Amino acid sequence: MxxxxxxxxxxxxxxxxxxxxxxxxxxxxxxxxxxxxxxxxxxxxxxxxxxxxxxxxxxCRHCADAPCVAGCPTGCLSKEPSTGMTVAERSRCIGCHSCAMACPFGIPRFSAGDGKVLKxxxxxxxxxxxxxxxxxxxxxxxxxxxxDEAEFRRLEENHAISAMLRAVNQTG
Amino acid sequence: MLTLEQKIRAKIPGADTGIEIKKTVCDICAPDHHCGIDAYVKDGKVLKVEGTREHPYSHGSLCTKGLCSREYIYRSDRLRTPLRRVGPRGAGRLEPITWEEAYRAVAEGLNRVKKTYGPHSVAFFAGHGKWFRPMMQRFAYDFGSVNFGSDCSVCNVSLIFARIISAGCNYSPDIAHANTFLGWAFGGYYSSYHDVQEVAALKERGGKVILIDTRVTPAAKNLADLFLQIKPGTDGALAHGFAKLIIENGWMDRDFVEQHTFGFEEYKAYVQQFDRKTVSKITGVPEELIYEAAKLYATNGPACINEVCFNLAHNYNGQQNYRAITGLNALTGNFDRAGGALPAVGTYNMRSAGFPTREGAFSGANRPEHPRIGEGRFPLWDMLWGEYQAVTLPEQILGGGDYPIKALFAAGLNVRMLPDTNKTLRALEALDFFVDTDLFLTDAAQYADIVLPVCSSFERGELKVYPGGYAMMTEPVIPPLYQSKTDVEIFSELLPYLGLKDELLEQGYDACIDWILEGTGLSVESLRAAGGAVKAPVAREYIPGSYVAGGMKTPSGKWEFHAQMLDRFTQSHHLEPLATYVDCFADDRDPALAEDYPYILTTGTRVPNTIHSRLHQVPWARSLRPSPLLEISRSDAQELGIAQGEPIEVETPQGRVCAPAKISGKIQKGNVLLVHGYGACDASSLLSSDHLDPYSGFPCYRSSRCMLRKAEE
The missing domain is CATH 3.30.70.20 (Alpha-Beta Plaits)
Structure with a gap:
């Protein structure tokens, strides 16, 4: 899910x-x-x-196609399969900050102690x-x-339909 | 599959993790909330908190403050033992002693003053905490002193007075059935999320929202259909402006006014002077907005007013402004009507739950007949409230009253509650004997001869009542930390040391509650057995209109625009029976003050991360707003040459503080907002102890004259 x-x-x-x-x-x-x-x-x-x-x-936005995951050279960051959340396996982190560079929202931080990712x-x-x-x-x-996924899709559709209706009403 | 280690780290409750959910309540803020808490507990330690979903009032929510509970109860500087002062007052040098030594010292100190000066020379004072009040009041009277006072002296009772002298009872807005919500100084987002939830629901069902405030608030942004930004302390003029429009345009409820009000013609004649142009000039609200708001409020009923329990009271004209506002309920027939203002019966601990208890008989049982301190100065207070008006306490201790106050028994005294902190500290210094109970060594406690450690709501069991007829008994979710006790244990245990006899109070909290609950169909045992909130068998759903139909509890039996209860004080104290409007600086002693101090200082306001001084030292709470908030307008900042975050000085005739400027478009030119309760930037030190509402005695936290300047680096 x-x-x-x-x-x-x-x-x-x-x-x-x-x-x-x-x-x-x-x-x-x-x-x-x-x-x-x-x-x-x-x-x-x-x-x-x-x-x-x-x-x-x-x-963290927990992006579906997460740039931080793509940018992580060690596989420390991944999409958790049962929930889709973006998670860190800190033992694999080498503190290279690639994830932070890749993240458009500036989310990943690094521990002052071990220098590894915190998110x-x-x-x-x-x-x-x-x-x-x-x-x-x-x-x-x-x-x-x-x-969940189903509710998210429903909300997305409603949002799209509302936007379309507004546009139609404005031009019509 | 999750591992057990993952579940333990994520604090998942269950048999496998050993984490249990135990129920308690948050009592960080006022007793009209006290939301339900699910405490995640393992091995006698709280690991996490969440709101209780099945709670009859809070329904699973908690605010920012309640969510700080774990760090609040486990603050590293919790008092561990009773303490005895060994250095000068205020120096903070105290040594640990045993409870036995502490009780002996307290008894010796209080009885010595009693013997020399008489029992009334010992004053009792309850700070922000409410849960132990009935027992503390009874304890004071058992001791023989009439002088029990509390933070009610500056909080909700001014509003209650306005309602009692107008309608003969207290009441509350019925947001759930209203079409229009008029939120007067409605700060719900940071103080009462429940009200925001109700107002949001009102909007969803098509209702309208009018908000009136001195600043643009989150509610103004997220909820308002009409927002009226008003100058501080001018609310009465706006209310009278509404009244004039409502009468002139035929929007009033003629039947209600004719049948159920007293003094209407006098009121009608008085409000004539509040035409839109005049009101706009006084309040700063544009004329057309005044008209739109009056029309919407009066014609889209039922309409209810959030009269907010304290902040409008904190002006020189506070009581009269409240009465001007609350009069609109009667003028539009929204009093005692579904969706308007509904009468409320006090149940227990300043909360209305729809059924009466014997609380008043319990706390007042042994009240001695004697004048309280300050009596005669605020006659409305004397008539309607049994406590002493605490704004007079420092003066009285310093020798300014009819008889001496030489000892103080305080439970959670905050030295920054009253205006003029230095005066309060001087008074504490002048006492012969001072005992304070608290969780922490506060600035007040550092002046005490004996400090007694008390525990939080997590460490005790207590009775709570909630609207809808609900009552519940909580159980401790962890044992009292260190050597702390509950305040009520302290009162009970002190009785024999003081040589006093009170069989009921000596038996402890549960016995007192059983006595108070007699006749309600509830008992401590039945509530404990229920394990959660239950409806009191005697609770009945209120039928709107029944109070008015039976005759209101005022001298005329009607809503009084002309409050006859005030007639007797018109000659002696110049209290006006009509809700006359005066300027909030009408008591200026010197006209030059307005020139020397051209800005209006508002202290107070609710912020999300604390209430009063309570959470400033809780790290999670403090991290949300590390420095004191001093807000000024963009145009004032420009004139003074101050940039965002630069230090700025605020000065009044009373004192001076410095804080980083927050420049904002939310506040109007000429106004300054300083949040109270910070130790190093003490708003109360700027306020005068003589600038008081003559009706209630309330200090003017919301309107003092001040000067601003860029601070020297």
Whole structure:
């Protein structure tokens, strides 16, 4: 089963509940410089209208055709077969940063200790056990959701149909 | 196939991993939430938290603060033993002692003051924590002191006053059945996700949302159909502007007003002066938006108002502004109507669950007859609230009252709760004896003679009630850490040391709860056996309209636009029975102040990562916002030559602080926002202890005059 973690910016407020849930799930020690795998941002366009801003929650996109996986020379990064999440087998990492160069979102980071890759694993073990990823489970506003392949296709279709309808209505 | 090691690392609950889910509640924020927590526990240690899906109120959600619970309860500086002060007050030099030594010292210190000055010279004070309040109040009265006070002195009770003197009861917005939601200072995203969920559902079913705030909030961005950005402390003028439009355009509920209100003609005549142009000038809201909002609110009912429990109260004109706003409920017939404002019965611990308990009889059982400190200064407070108004406490300790306060028994005192932190600290320094309970050695605790370590909600069992008639008893999910105890254990165990007798309180928390629950069909045993939330047998679904039909609990039996409860204080204290509007700086002593301090400072506001001072030292929470937030407008930044992140100084006649500037389009020119609760950048140190709402006594956290300048490097 392939899963998708979706972000809906119109529901987000950058409260950081997702980021903290990730820290709790992964025992992130921020006091010693560690960071969680998800971060939130409040982006205000200084040239925009009064108060115009965007709230973002950012983590690994778990791309289907993941450039980081393609760029990894050692097979450390791979697509986890049961969930489709992009995961790291850290014992294989040589700290070459190829994945970070390949990732368009700047997601992979490297441990200050062993120099090896650190990234979100999509909580694939939780998913395989029927639980939601920690960040999704924590979002009270529905800004983060996790759907399976069938639901994802349905949403994609609805999205495409709505866009088409809007275009038809506008031109018609 | 997953390996056991993978499952253990991912904290998957189950027999194989040995991880068990245990149920508790979060009590980091206010008692009107207290969301359900699933604690993942292994070997007596919490590994992770999540919201409880089957919880009758929170339905599986937790906010940012609740999700920090694990780091909060396991903070490395949790107090481990009782402590005795060995250095000067405030120096933080304390030594560990045994509970026996601590209890003896507390009894000796309190009884010495009692003997010399009388029992009322010992004041009792409860900080942000609520769960132990009924027992602490009873304990204070058992001791013989009338002086029990709490953070209610600056929190939700001003709003309750406005409702009681208008309608004779407290009430709450019925968002679930409303067509229009008027959110007045609605900060839901960072303080009450439940309300956001309800408002989002309202929008999905085609409802409309009007939001009024001084800043552009996430709610304004994500939920508002109409957003009115208003100048701080001018809310009453806007409400009266709405009222005038509603009356003039025939949008009012004539039947409700004729049958169920008192003083309408006087009110109608008063609001005439609030024409759109005048209101726009006072509030800064464009005229057409005032019209659109009034029309939508009054004609797309049922409509409910989120009157938000505290922030509008924090202005000099706070109480009157609340009354101006809440009057709209009656004018439009939305009071006691489905989808409007529904009367609420207090159940337990400041929460309405739809059934009464014997809480008031329990906590007030042995109340002595004696004037509280500060009595006579805020007569509305004296009339409606049994506690002392805590804003008068520092003054009283420093010798400014009718009788001396020489000792203080505090549970979780925050020195930054009251305006003018230095004055509060001077008062703590002047005490003969001070005992404080807390989880941490706070700045207040460093002034205490004895500090007693207490535990978190994870380490105790307690009664919780929730809307819909629900009640539950939690169980500890881990044993109390180190030598900590519950606050209530401390009150019970101290009684014999103090030479006091209270058979019920001595038996402990469960016995007290059984007494309080008598007549509800519930007991500690039945709740424990149920293992989760159950409906109280006596709980009945409220039928909208029944309160009004039976006559309101006001002198006239009607909604009072002219509040007769205030008539008696008009001569003596200039309290106006109509919700008259005055400027939020009407108490300026010197007209030059407005020129010397041309900006308006708002402290407070909810941020996601903390409430008050509570999570600033929790690393996960702090990592979300490491430095204090001081927000100014783009145009003010430009005028002052300040770039994003540059240090900026805020000065008031009271003091000065410095913080990195956050330049934003969300705040209007002339306004400054400083989040409170930070130790090194103390917003409360900037506030005057004399700039108070004369009705409630509430400090003006939301509107103080200030000056801004670029800080010297």
């Amino acid at each position: 392939r899963y998708y973690i979706l972000f809906h910016p119109e529901k987000c407020c950058a409260c950081g509940a997702c980021a903290v849930a990730c820290m709790d799930q992964n025992d992130v020690d921020v006091q010693h410089g560690e960071k969680g795998y998800r971060a939130v941002y409040e982006y205000e366009d200084a040239g925009g209208a009064m108060g115009e801003c965007t709230y973002l929650s950012i983590s 979100c694993d999509g909580c694939f073990v939780r998913l395989a056990c029927g639980l939601q990823p920690a960040c999704v489970r924590a979002c009270a506003f529905g800004a983060l959701t996790c759907v």
